[in-house]
Amino acid sequence: MKVLTTLSELGQVREGSVLTIGNFDGVHAGHREIFQTARKLAQDRRAEMVVMTFEPHPVAVLHPEKAPGVLTPLPLKLRLLRRYADDCIIVLRDDQGLLNLAPEDFVDKFLMASIAPRVIVEGDDFHFGARRAGDVETLRELGARKGFEVVVVPPKQVELPTGQMLRVSSTMVRYMLEGGHVAEAATALSRPYRLIGPIVSGWGRGRKLGFPTLNMGKPDQIIPAEGVYVGYAELAEDQETLLAQAECLPAVFSIGEARTFGDQHPLLIEAHLLDRTVPSMEGHWMAMDFVRHLRHQHKFGSSEALVKQIEKDCQQARAVLNGLKQGDRDG
Numbered sequence: 149m150k151v152l153t154t155l156s157e158l159g160q161v162r163e164g165s166v167l168t169i170g171n172f173d174g175v176h177a178g179h180r181e182i183f184q185t186a187r188k189l190a191q192d193r194r195a196e197m198v199v200m201t202f203e204p205h206p207v208a209v210l211h212p213e214k215a216p217g218v219l220t221p222l223p224l225k226l227r228l229l230r231r232y233a234d235d236c237i238i239v240l241r242d243d244q245g246l247l248n249l250a251p252e253d254f255v256d257k258f259l260m261a262s263i264a265p266r267v268i269v270e271g272d273d274f275h276f277g278a279r280r281a282g283d284v285e286t287l288r289e290l291g292a293r294k295g296f297e298v299v300v301v302p303p304k305q306v307e308l309p310t311g312q313m314l315r316v317s318s319t320m321v322r323y324m325l326e327g328g329h330v331a332e333a334a335t336a337l338s339r340p341y342r343l344i345g346p347i348v349s350g351w352g353r354g355r356k357l358g359f360p361t362l363n364m365g366k367p368d369q370i371i372p373a374e375g376v377y378v379g380y381a382e383l384a385e386d387q388e389t390l391l392a393q394a395e396c397l398p399a400v401f402s403i404g405e406a407r408t409f410g411d412q413h414p415l416l417i418e419a420h421l422l423d424r425t426v427p428s429m430e431g432h433w434m435a436m437d438f439v440r441h442l443r444h445q446h447k448f449g450s451s452e453a454l455v456k457q458i459e460k461d462c463q464q465a466r467a468v469l470n471g472l473k474q475g476d477r478d479g
Contacts, residue, residue, distance in 0.1 A: 166190040167265035174219035175228040178304035178316040183232035217370040251282030328373035330438035340437035361418035378465035404445035
């Protein structure tokens with residue numbers, strides 16, 4: 149598996165590859181359909197499968213004020229892409245010059261000059277070139293003239309826990325998370341949504357109440373809505389180890405501002421491990437995999453009332469996790 153990060157490295161891609169291009173934020177179920185199609189085509193043609201992604205999102209370069217929140221920071225996205233990209237991942241560092249190329253120039257001066265794919269596989273909503281002027285029909289027209297085939301993968305529909313059928317998209321996953329609908333987001337992603345970040349020192353109030361927590365520094369990702377959630381935590385000394393392999397621990401997560409203790413608190417992102425007490429791990433890394441929303445945050449009249457509610461939260465969390473099959477977590 150090659151991971152190429154500079155234009156000068158693109159000569160390592162074998163001519164005649166099967167290529168798919170996209171931001172692929174979230175690496176969700178719809179993206180997986182595209183990757184599986186590209187993999188099958190590459191195997192049938194005995195060609196190299198190439199996944200090209202962008203860093204950062206093109207909108208973050210062209211219109212920073214409109215940039216969407218991030219679902220998968222690059223290290224996590226690369227880890228997920230490795231499950232599907234058999235041969236090569238290209239991380240395209242966005243710049244104004246590349247993004248301002250007209251669609252035909254993007255194909256001529258970049259794709260054909262640097263990669264020369266035999267097949268390009270995309271979803272039906274793919275756009276490229278300056279002002280997103282090119283779409284899959286543009287790509288087909290250019291392919292007919294330049295000598296590559298275009299395969300368009302139909303949109304992926306999933307059934308939510310509510311029974312509603314929904315087209316999967318990164319935008320929809322962001323909307324779900326911002327509403328606290330983590331079970332629905334997990335369905336769209338084919339796995340629980342994951343936050344990753346360093347462990348930081350907290351107020352220590354959880355430990356005093358008998359429910360010690362590990363606190364995560366605010367990550368550069370979409371943070372689910374304030375609330376209490378059930379999920380799994382993973383811990384490691386550093387980010388690389390965390391992404392490669394770490395122990396999975398049942399946990400209750402709290403995202404909120406600790407209003408029971410006053411009104412002037414920053415947002416806290418906390419994990420209480422259900423089956424283990426760990427010493428201070430400040431400086432280590434933690435992943436939080438969100439399985440289900442338990443309740444909204446609200447202010448309690450006393451510490452005693454808060455403790456009783458936390459006890460109920462832990463009991464409910466155990467019941468939720470005990471009811472899951474292993475496959476429900478792995479996706």
